[in-house]
Amino acid sequence: MDYFFKPKSIAVVGATTNPFKGGNAILKNLITGYRGKIYPINPRYNEIEGLPCYPAVGAIPGPVELAIVFVPAHQVPDAVAQCAAKSIPGVIIESGGFAETGADGKSLQSSLTNLSKATGIRLWGPNCMGLVDVVNSHVFSFMDPRALQAGLTPGSVSLVVQSGMLSAGFLVDIMSHGIMGISKVCSVGNKIDVDECDLLPWLIADKDTAVVGLYLESLLNGRLFIDICRSSPKPIVVLKGGKSAKGAQAAMSHTASLAGNERIIQGAFAQAGVVEASDFKQMMDLCRTLSMVPPRKVHRPGRVAILTFSGGAGIVSADFLEAQGLEVADLSEETQASLGKLFPEWMPVSNPVDLWPAMERHATGNIDVMAQALTAVLADPQVDAVLLHAFVGNFRILFDIEDLAQQTNAAGKPAFIWLLGKREEAFRCYTAARDLGVPVFSEIGRAAECMAAVFKGRN
């Protein structure tokens, strides 16, 4: 599959000078970040975007490793046949208009399947947005070049998605909010040949990938997929679309997918150690968390110390942790003694640890109550992880995320942050946390859910 991810040369079938067309966007995106040879293909032009244009792939002088095809559906089989004749090993077909559109499209799609079987050429798509490799600045996709102007943030989460949205609008949203970086996004569409069972092993072996998230509307080869997941040393997160009757029906018309029996799929996922997601951003939160905090197998529920500036938030956190199968840690006597030194005399030490009275007591002094409390609970052998509530903005709560990252790294125990605060300050904190590898959340429930995914470990 290296020719899909690291091709030395790419032909763009359907390249055009019209800036409103995907065939122009593909070319612009390649010119921006891809360093190999680019061959625009279109019989109507001699040159597009400053590159010599060829009438057909057969006219390209040297070898070609990958073709990206974006022409009307009825022209695709011929384009693919020409690629096969030119011995191009892989083709990404981004055009729509195949099995998702009815009988004619189905027949076109069958002819592609037959071509692939007959010639051995590997076909990715159709009806997809192709590949984005943020780490290597490869955008093999018709997504709007303007959407990428702000730049993409490299990270270690790779995605396989049966939906264009995840590789365009969604990516822009995630990046601009400073939440996380991305390694690769593979948009696979109708999956007539290349599917999750091809891509997942490649991504599991990829040095730039720590976690793989998949949005799937069908599982064409469920047994193989489950086997790949079970033997993966890297965490796998799956969001399965089409769980409901109407959802399954929509999956049929979206990517011509048969959604399958949900209960059987869920059971198999759980057995294979797959983390199941239910929503898009939640899937990204799970992936982000597992890329920052590798799952750990503990032979009991994970024990969590809650550091809060709000008694109420501490209580709701305890409720969520227990609901997620985690434990609110019983703090050791040493820890209680350390925390007791920070607290006013009347205050008993318990977990959740409500730091507000200690903060009030030291408000005029210079003691960083949050940092000292963190040191105390991280040193406790009865604590596996910390859920810390932070506030950023002009308030009397001090929160130093760099100190937190240092302390948690040194202790080898993760801290999960529930963050409140002013919009700009919160944005800066999210961005800093992303770069430091600290998982931050805006909802307590989501923090607890992601924490549980870490402590469920891998089978």
Next chain:
Amino acid sequence: MDYFFKPKSIAVVGATTNPFKGGNAILKNLITGYRGKIYPINPRYNEIEGLPCYPAVGAIPGPVELAIVFVPAHQVPDAVAQCAAKSIPGVIIESGGFAETGADGKSLQSSLTNLSKATGIRLWGPNCMGLVDVVNSHVFSFMDPRALQAGLTPGSVSLVVQSGMLSAGFLVDIMSHGIMGISKVCSVGNKIDVDECDLLPWLIADKDTAVVGLYLESLLNGRLFIDICRSSPKPIVVLKGGKSAKGAQAAMSHTASLAGNERIIQGAFAQAGVVEASDFKQMMDLCRTLSMVPPRKVHRPGRVAILTFSGGAGIVSADFLEAQGLEVADLSEETQASLGKLFPEWMPVSNPVDLWPAMERHATGNIDVMAQALTAVLADPQVDAVLLHAFVGNFRILFDIEDLAQQTNAAGKPAFIWLLGKREEAFRCYTAARDLGVPVFSEIGRAAECMAAVFKGRN
């Protein structure tokens, strides 16, 4: 209870010149927004913040309607006795150090309860952050004045909370993110006298309140509370803390609350038409939604049209709607015909309505596909509400929230927005949506959950 919400004069017992102390913050907050008479009380000063200071409430020349007390716990009973002697009808006690701190505090708290019973003086607190009335610019609280500098946004959601955090950090977070406005926040702490059963009827009758959200750690008079909720014409949303064993234990030390039997409470809530929340921001999302879209009783599941630019997001939306007991609407033939005119010929019309192919088709033209599709589905008698996926930023998806607000108002059917996009553009859209009364969400699951709360109606 009017003397708590609309006092003509306020005494601040524990006023001080020290800017690090709550007694100074209370005074500053009053001076900023409150237009009645303010009497600082402290025997050590003649003047604080430019106001004449009195040695005791008894020395105040005129009548006083409300006292805010923020002195060390052991001085509180004497301060309250003096307020009773001065015939002040209501006292907000913001000091901590009572039943939540052990035996001595418990005994202090009992003496307050006895004082209230003996004199009829109404006591709010202790161990609370008091009252914030955004609509009337009343901040009867020691919350940091700097946190309020950016201003608070008035709205129609009122809160009763047993946690200071919700009236300080949380408020700042919600406001600065442009998500929603607030009417009143009542932080009630240990609830020795004034509790949710006093405040809820007042807020239900309040013309500035459309929805009441409550964060409670205990239900002292459950039967009465349920009766009030059942007969309320306004929606009530409750987040109950202390559902878990450790959470209930923490509730005991936070506000000395006995959390009660959760299953019985949940059943009673459901019967009384209370919307139950599980997390803080989710509670706010539910309140915000119900303040924008009043609940409607329909004698069948609400039928929803999904307008999307992503087949995958449409499928996941259908899954969430069905899981929430809503229906993905079967579109009428008229609607299918109207939508069909927007679509490419090969595209069958179904719900979820995937608008992307239509958008691609009209990309170079000037047709606002989203707005036209909205018109079509709103006109459909088989559609009760719309779930619309929007993207804001430099992309080819047009989204005009003012047109949407106009269309949905005219049709008398709500549209819920799932919003993706660049951070700044998304912020502007949230703010515009807040002012237009359009519920916008960043997660599909949350949008579906809030939609369900609207269609569950009131008992």
